[in-house]
Amino acid sequence: MRKIENIFLKSTFILIISGFLTKILGFVIRIIYTRIIGEVGVSLYSIATPTYSLLLTISTLAIPTAISKLIAESASKHQRSLKILTSSAAIILSINFILIIIMLFTSKFIASNLLQEERCYPILIAMALTLPFVSISSVFKGYFYGKQNMIPHATSNVIEQIVRLIIIYLVLPKLMDISIIAAVVGLILLTIISEISSIIVFLFFLPKKIHLNKQEMKPNFATTKSILDISLPTVSSRIIGNIGYFFEPIILTNLLLISGYGNNYILTEYGAYNAYALSLLTMPSFFISAISMSILPEISKFYALRNSRMIKKRIKQALIFALVIGLFFSSIIFIFRDNLLYALYHTTHGSNYIKILAPIFVLFYLEGVLTSSLQALNKAKITMNISLVGVLIKLLVLAIFSLSHIGIYSLVISEIVNIFFVVGTNIYYLKKIIK
Numbered sequence: 001m002r003k004i005e006n007i008f009l010k011s012t013f014i015l016i017i018s019g020f021l022t023k024i025l026g027f028v029i030r031i032i033y034t035r036i037i038g039e040v041g042v043s044l045y046s047i048a049t050p051t052y053s054l055l056l057t058i059s060t061l062a063i064p065t066a067i068s069k070l071i072a073e074s075a076s077k078h079q080r081s082l083k084i085l086t087s088s089a090a091i092i093l094s095i096n097f098i099l100i101i102i103m104l105f106t107s108k109f110i111a112s113n114l115l116q117e118e119r120c121y122p123i124l125i126a127m128a129l130t131l132p133f134v135s136i137s138s139v140f141k142g143y144f145y146g147k148q149n150m151i152p153h154a155t156s157n158v159i160e161q162i163v164r165l166i167i168i169y170l171v172l173p174k175l176m177d178i179s180i181i182a183a184v185v186g187l188i189l190l191t192i193i194s195e196i197s198s199i200i201v202f203l204f205f206l207p208k209k210i211h212l213n214k215q216e217m218k219p220n221f222a223t224t225k226s227i228l229d230i231s232l233p234t235v236s237s238r239i240i241g242n243i244g245y246f247f248e249p250i251i252l253t254n255l256l257l258i259s260g261y262g263n264n265y266i267l268t269e270y271g272a273y274n275a276y277a278l279s280l281l282t283m284p285s286f287f288i289s290a291i292s293m294s295i296l297p298e299i300s301k302f303y304a305l306r307n308s309r310m311i312k313k314r315i316k317q318a319l320i321f322a323l324v325i326g327l328f329f330s331s332i333i334f335i336f337r338d339n340l341l342y343a344l345y346h347t348t349h350g351s352n353y354i355k356i357l358a359p360i361f362v363l364f365y366l367e368g369v370l371t372s373s374l375q376a377l378n379k380a381k382i383t384m385n386i387s388l389v390g391v392l393i394k395l396l397v398l399a400i401f402s403l404s405h406i407g408i409y410s411l412v413i414s415e416i417v418n419i420f421f422v423v424g425t426n427i428y429y430l431k432k433i434i435k
Helices: 002-060 063-073 078-114 118-129 131-146 151-178 180-205 221-258 263-281 285-304 308-335 337-345 351-357 367-376 380-402 409-434
Strands: none
Touching: 002 078, 002 118, 002 131, 002 151, 002 180, 002 221, 002 263, 002 285, 002 337, 063 078, 063 131, 063 221, 063 285, 063 367, 078 118, 078 131, 078 221, 118 131, 118 180, 131 151, 131 180, 131 285, 151 180, 221 263, 221 380, 221 409, 263 337, 263 351, 263 409, 285 308, 285 367, 308 337, 308 351, 308 367, 308 409, 337 351, 351 409, 367 380, 367 409, 380 409
């Protein structure tokens, strides 16, 4: 029991430390590129980001979560682990190829007719081209999560961010001399280089005695089915959330234009809300991600062993960690919001949104732990249904308040309603299942 406890705490600790370093490097990167590309570049990047998030979710299909769960449940079966890895890679690469083709034909329509911003067209194309590299990296992450070996993930994350920092610092100013669009497109395409560096790191950590023949490289039907049985219900909730995120700027932009707001106001304020306010509020997310990643294979393992006592203990520990971290960071961000925004982004734009959202984000930080717990208990369909209803409520609230002449505050209100509904409903179902 002591050994099990140590593995969980060690995994969480490694992910928290690496997450902290990654987040620090990420903030340095964000400071550099926001100052180089300016508010217009940040706004263009922000308005295309919801589409990118949706693409990333579809491209990975929650397969890393499925890999982690399946490998945790068959930890002693080396050959089974390899089959899971190769089958996952085959699924993901096929999906990515289809997505890139779709985006080549639809990006112009999305940019001009949905986002109402033609300059987003090359940005969306660039985002699509990064998908295979991000996806393959995520397959390796899922593999090592399942093995409860967090060192490869920690190492790859830090190296990836260092590589990204160096190339952005060296290349982005030169691209900015060409144009803002060239700089934003370059910022996105540089992700490919950093993801390749991450993949190389993962390859070094793979077992040295792996000898894959042609038969082992072929996707296995039974393994593929097991992966999809877990990943499809899991990804459904994420896709639903990302579809909502995808429609968010579309609904907001079009309805605010109808209400009489100008394009410049919408682009600037939406950029401030997403790139500055939400970026700062989600700063503690690396802590929550570390806890959520560690708890999923742990609960999956105890669920397979039918050890309800340890399941309850782990969930309770994870929620307490998340709550304490959430309270601490929300308080700091609320009190020092202007200082933090100016220090990081050289602006206080977005401070008014943080003032309203910071107290509510204490609940938001619990969401990852609650969702991971339900997924580990084979209740991914419940999280999918909660996400679906939450997204519909959020978009409805957003549409109503966007016509109420309160500007971007319609988005703030819809975010608050969504957080209360999703977290509250997750807690209700988790308590019911545990009992």
